[in-house]
Amino acid sequence: MNKEFSVVGKPVIREDGLDKVTGRAKFADDYKFPGMLHAVMLRISSAHAKINSIDFSAIENDESLVSIITADDVPGTKKVGMIKNDQPIFCNEKVVTPGDVLAMIVGESEAKLHELVKKIKVDFTPLPLLTDPKKSLETDAVLIHPVEGSNLIIHHPLRKGNVEKGFAESEFVLEQTYSTQLIEHSYLEPEAVVAIPLETSLGVKVIGSIQNPFTTRRFVSEVLNFPLSKVRIQQAHLGGSFGGKDDIMCILSARAAVAAMKINRPVKIRYTREESILESYKRHPYVLNYKVGYNKSGKIQAMKIDILADGGAYASMSPFVTWRTVVQATGPYEIENVHTDVRAVYTNNPYTGAMRGFGSPQPIFAQESLMDEIAVQLNMTPDEIRKVNGYKSGSITATGQKLQNHEVNLLTVLETAEEDTGFRKKWLENKKDKSQLIEYDFSSPIINESQFISPDSLIKKGIGLAVSFRGCSLGAEGTDAASAYISIQNDGSVYLDCGLAENGQGLRTTYSIIAAEVFGISTDQIIYLELDTGTTPDSGPTVASRATLMGGGAVKATAEILRKRLEELIRSEWNLKSDDEIVFQNNQVLITNHQSPITFKDICKLAYQRGISLATIGWYKSPSVGWDEHVGQGDAYFTYVYGCQVAEVRVNIATGEIYVDKVTAVHDAGKVINMLGALGQVYGGVTQGAGYGIFEEVTTDKGFIRELNFDQYTIPTSKDIGEINPIFVEGKDIYGPWGAKSLGEPTLELTAAAISNAVYNAVGKRFFKLPMNLEEVLLSKKLRPEDLKRGSK
Amino acid sequence: MTEIKFIVNGKNVKVAVEPYIRLIDLLREKFDLTGTKEGCGVGECGACTVLMNGRAVNSCLVLAGQIDGNEILTIEGLANHNALHPLQKNFLLHGAIQCGFCTPGMVLSASALLNKNPNPDEEEIKDAIAGNLCRCTGYKQIIEAVKETAKEINSPSKQL
Amino acid sequence: MISSLEILIPKNLNEALSLLVERKNNCRIIAGGTDVVPGLQQGSNRFANSELLIDINRIPEIKSITQTREKISIGGAETFSDMLQNQIVKEELPLLWKACSTIGSVQIRNRATIAGNFVNNAPCADTVPALLVYNATIEVESLSSKKEISIGEFLTGPYKTKLNKDEIVTRINIPIPSKEFRGDFYKLGRRRAVAISRITLAVLTKTQNHMIDEIRIASGAVTPIGIRFSDLEKLAKGKYADDKFLKLLSQKLGEQILNVTGLRWSSEYKLPVVQQMFYQLLKEIEHG
Structure with a gap:
């Protein structure tokens, strides 16, 4: 088909938009069932304690109580996990973090249950607390999970070349330490799920705010000791996820299912914002040590990286999050000698898992800060140093992979961003030779007369950039395949379904566009079916920015199977020659040398009459990748995307406020399928990334979270981030639907690093710790309140 | 239980409720108006925004016992039968919706703005929706949709 | 969670003040609810013994903004939105107007009231510095008495004021500042x-x-x-x-x-x- 695209790359209204804009779209908490009960969680005010006994006697005979659910009610696996089974559904032996749930009480009135739960007496013995990940691996550290034998969740080494030799041959060596903070996904919809017992032979159905129905199904089936086929998961409209409604929702679903099966009535769990922030997993805080050797020319000879991630109380996705880190830790730079160690460890802190970016925003902050620092030292501009070292076609990555089969557009995105923003000129104009920030001496809190800032030098402008490469989809994390189901009706309308679940980002619209393009019909001819694990084929999780690439690939493959059937029908029906061309376009089928076009509808009707099946399941499997875990070498991902973001900021040097005036986001995500969706990904990702850079932080005191709601945990409002300018560079790729790849995560991962470099440009001082909040900018440190106020105690 | 009379989405209604339940719970549970969403319960996120006597309020901060005689508009009442409000249409056209959880509150806040100020500048739009958190969109397409709606309202020749 | 509460909506000041006397120990005033409702919802101790909420939003005596030659008088139950839309406040009391504009969101400003901002005397109450420099006085009424004291006197300590349990802040009076300020x-x-x-x-x-x-x-x-x-x-x-x-x-x-x-x-x-x-x-x- 050598025609222009009809729908791909054009603005298309979301397939679920009408329901969402009228309030009709049903989210998990909007589902109600006759006889439905509520469940409320029992927790204790301790981050690490041995549970001696739970005394329910004060509530046992209360008429508001229908049932008490404890670990004893769990028929199957009592501990679950994404990778390691270390997380109890109900913590009846010990708690290892304040979010832990000991038991659950069930009744008709949620309000009454909240009163009752306070009357339950728990006898527990506090255990020593481990909250500093740097102490997790010390020999006398308390073990969070003694059966694991160590607090080490995972260690990913990577060895390439000879790093010591590389340093010896370098003219300069620079060593820096960076740290990043714990943050909360802040999906606007708190967790909610309802489990409904079905007829005995059918098992249980779960409807919820579930990111990955197939993962949830696995958890529920293990916990209930049911075969997978007796657990049906239906995804409600999902009120945001960003990687955050994966394991937490699997666990909540399992709890609700255990209760529903025990009581034989539907059971709903819904969290308040406070409970959501208290229990749900977060983004990993990292401590990153970088040592880099380089020459006058800016060429990097060697890089030694040591990274420690706080996994918190449970392993969750830590092994995979940190695996992406080890692959991408050098940044998109060709370096002959690399020596990297990434470790994740257990602590009593809130546990950490998947979050949009997934182990990349942290090293990007470090490595992009480092590149700018080297540039300044060598009297180069930030773009120059990156051009010296950046990946080109055929470059070898730190894992020893040769970049091929796609356009390696790192320098293209860099140059595009540079030209669009006038980067180099602005950067040189703003450049400061020394810090513009006042060094206060806190032993005398009254400032010197000479330290007062004159009003005309209060605000400093700066510009900064960051670049990245990112492996698409799961890579060597695991099997990577997706499937789709399409059924064309005899009137030409189309049912579409894919095993990848909508996360709010608009993948169903993207898939509808792909199917519409293949069939040459408009998207309103396509009805997207609800994902139900009972009827939809498993396609793995909606993670790793793989939805367009993998799910889109599956939809395209499936649609092409059916189009081929229609083409064969047409060829035989009209006795076409083999070189006669058939084009599907504008709801019609055009045939070379055939006078009048035939409508798509008529062809479908004809197929039906001829007994040709127009329903099928199609499959898209990624090419294989390889990994040697002992040395961290191999083809980590089968393709990559590239991005460059430029941040323009103003800094108030009296208050430390950073105003993000403009972010120019240039991304090679391959072919853009869903234009409105792609723009939305950039705007949303940049805004989240900026929040990560300048003010978001979950802080803890002895494992307890201080910021349990949006009054204290601040995410960007409509007034916080200035202009965002998305630019797409559509690099060619042999994989994905028409070469479409990944965008969701690349948009977020660069912003904090670009802002940090812009702040340096503005004030002449570099920051090593995220977030760059008011105190960090002014004092290079964080200040914490002494007490928890409304914290998780 | 107290009997409360009020107007919801143009209809006079009478309901016996505990006066201390929140307006959001009254709407969602007694009237099945589940388009009003709860995101925080403390008036910070705006997902529960409804219009009370034409003004945007957080329905998690209003108690049922306070609304007697008032007029409440929820997202379900914004469209005129099946004709979308121009804001709803423009939210669709501009890609101003992702997960959709903030959308009902966002649309209502914007509609309260346009009712009061049919020609808002960008700062006024941002201010009107500053109490409606959105984690997906970065607000840009939402602001565009409101701007475009204002433009349409101000050029009567254009078909809404 | 709120478990049991009565709510009454008095139509005039006298009715409200009488209720305060009758139900002395277990009633609380509610206006915008931006502080009271989350407090109740989270089971805050401040509301532990509350049995009655008196909604003062419909009392005309405390809902208006008036101007005489010497002063501007703002009803205690005026919302921030009402104040922001008021030309007198905007022109004569620009600091107070600006303080109101920085408070919360539109939704909060549509409900929260000026007296509500300072009656619990939280350190971060945004109107207080403006009221202080304007030499505002606070009119407080009970069924048996009426007093007017300066805002500085009214605010006695962190989360403490001179307001008695049977009293309501009826008006905030502000002398019109000279144009030279x-x-x-x-x-x-x-x-x-x-x-x-x-x-x-x-x-x-x-x-x-x-x-x-x-x-x-x-x-x-x-x-x-x-x-x-x-x-x-x-x-x-x-x-x-x-x-x-x-x-x-x-x-x-x-x-x-x-x-x-x-x-x-x-x-x-x-x-x-x-x-x-x-x-x-x-x-x-x-x-x-």
Whole structure:
């Protein structure tokens, strides 16, 4: 088909938009069932304690109580996990973090249950607390999970070349330490799920705010000791996820299912914002040590990286999050000698898992800060140093992979961003030779007369950039395949379904566009079916920015199977020659040398009459990748995307406020399928990334979270981030639907690093710790309140 | 239980409720108006925004016992039968919706703005929706949709 | 969670005040509900024994803004949105208008009331510094008495005021400042909207040929409660407002705050910033 695209790359209204804009779209908490009960969680005010006994006697005979659910009610696996089974559904032996749930009480009135739960007496013995990940691996550290034998969740080494030799041959060596903070996904919809017992032979159905129905199904089936086929998961409209409604929702679903099966009535769990922030997993805080050797020319000879991630109380996705880190830790730079160690460890802190970016925003902050620092030292501009070292076609990555089969557009995105923003000129104009920030001496809190800032030098402008490469989809994390189901009706309308679940980002619209393009019909001819694990084929999780690439690939493959059937029908029906061309376009089928076009509808009707099946399941499997875990070498991902973001900021040097005036986001995500969706990904990702850079932080005191709601945990409002300018560079790729790849995560991962470099440009001082909040900018440190106020105690 | 009379989405209604339940719970549970969403319960996120006597309020901060005689508009009442409000249409056209959880509150806040100020500048739009958190969109397409709606309202020749 | 409460909506002040007497020990006033409802919902101790909420939103006596030759009188149950839309407030009391505009979101401003902002005397109440420099007085009524005291007197200590259980703040009276006053309100938060104040400042000055005739200075969020700095005001009176003096005054403000507040976890940040931003504010007012 050598025609222009009809729908791909054009603005298309979301397939679920009408329901969402009228309030009709049903989210998990909007589902109600006759006889439905509520469940409320029992927790204790301790981050690490041995549970001696739970005394329910004060509530046992209360008429508001229908049932008490404890670990004893769990028929199957009592501990679950994404990778390691270390997380109890109900913590009846010990708690290892304040979010832990000991038991659950069930009744008709949620309000009454909240009163009752306070009357339950728990006898527990506090255990020593481990909250500093740097102490997790010390020999006398308390073990969070003694059966694991160590607090080490995972260690990913990577060895390439000879790093010591590389340093010896370098003219300069620079060593820096960076740290990043714990943050909360802040999906606007708190967790909610309802489990409904079905007829005995059918098992249980779960409807919820579930990111990955197939993962949830696995958890529920293990916990209930049911075969997978007796657990049906239906995804409600999902009120945001960003990687955050994966394991937490699997666990909540399992709890609700255990209760529903025990009581034989539907059971709903819904969290308040406070409970959501208290229990749900977060983004990993990292401590990153970088040592880099380089020459006058800016060429990097060697890089030694040591990274420690706080996994918190449970392993969750830590092994995979940190695996992406080890692959991408050098940044998109060709370096002959690399020596990297990434470790994740257990602590009593809130546990950490998947979050949009997934182990990349942290090293990007470090490595992009480092590149700018080297540039300044060598009297180069930030773009120059990156051009010296950046990946080109055929470059070898730190894992020893040769970049091929796609356009390696790192320098293209860099140059595009540079030209669009006038980067180099602005950067040189703003450049400061020394810090513009006042060094206060806190032993005398009254400032010197000479330290007062004159009003005309209060605000400093700066510009900064960051670049990245990112492996698409799961890579060597695991099997990577997706499937789709399409059924064309005899009137030409189309049912579409894919095993990848909508996360709010608009993948169903993207898939509808792909199917519409293949069939040459408009998207309103396509009805997207609800994902139900009972009827939809498993396609793995909606993670790793793989939805367009993998799910889109599956939809395209499936649609092409059916189009081929229609083409064969047409060829035989009209006795076409083999070189006669058939084009599907504008709801019609055009045939070379055939006078009048035939409508798509008529062809479908004809197929039906001829007994040709127009329903099928199609499959898209990624090419294989390889990994040697002992040395961290191999083809980590089968393709990559590239991005460059430029941040323009103003800094108030009296208050430390950073105003993000403009972010120019240039991304090679391959072919853009869903234009409105792609723009939305950039705007949303940049805004989240900026929040990560300048003010978001979950802080803890002895494992307890201080910021349990949006009054204290601040995410960007409509007034916080200035202009965002998305630019797409559509690099060619042999994989994905028409070469479409990944965008969701690349948009977020660069912003904090670009802002940090812009702040340096503005004030002449570099920051090593995220977030760059008011105190960090002014004092290079964080200040914490002494007490928890409304914290998780 | 107290009997409360009020107007919801143009209809006079009478309901016996505990006066201390929140307006959001009254709407969602007694009237099945589940388009009003709860995101925080403390008036910070705006997902529960409804219009009370034409003004945007957080329905998690209003108690049922306070609304007697008032007029409440929820997202379900914004469209005129099946004709979308121009804001709803423009939210669709501009890609101003992702997960959709903030959308009902966002649309209502914007509609309260346009009712009061049919020609808002960008700062006024941002201010009107500053109490409606959105984690997906970065607000840009939402602001565009409101701007475009204002433009349409101000050029009567254009078909809404 | 709220478990049992009665709500009454009196139609006039007398009815409300009578209720306060009748139901003395177990009733609370509710206006905007922006503080009361989350407090109830989270089972805060402040509402432990509440059985009755008196909704004062429909009492005409405390819902209006009036102007006489000498003063502007704002009903205690006026919402911030009403105040923002009021031309009198906007023109005559620009600092108060600005303070109102920085509070919460549109939704909050549509419900929250001016008296509600300061009756629980939280340190971060944004209207307080503005009311302080405007020499506002607070009218308080009970069934048996009526008194009017200055805002500074009314606010006695952190989360404490002179308001008795049987009383309602009916009006906030503000003498119309002379046109010679110039001033500004400043607020610093962690983000650019819907932010809890880290620092608030209000300044009104009257100068003649750079000579300070009168200056009024108040702060919030950096002291345990919002306060006026009368020592500084006396010090400044009659002084030549050159750059050196403005810096000195800013340093003195820092000293005063340190004296009142002592060192806190946030002092290392707030103390230098309050001095710098007070200086910026003075410079800005000086340059108009």
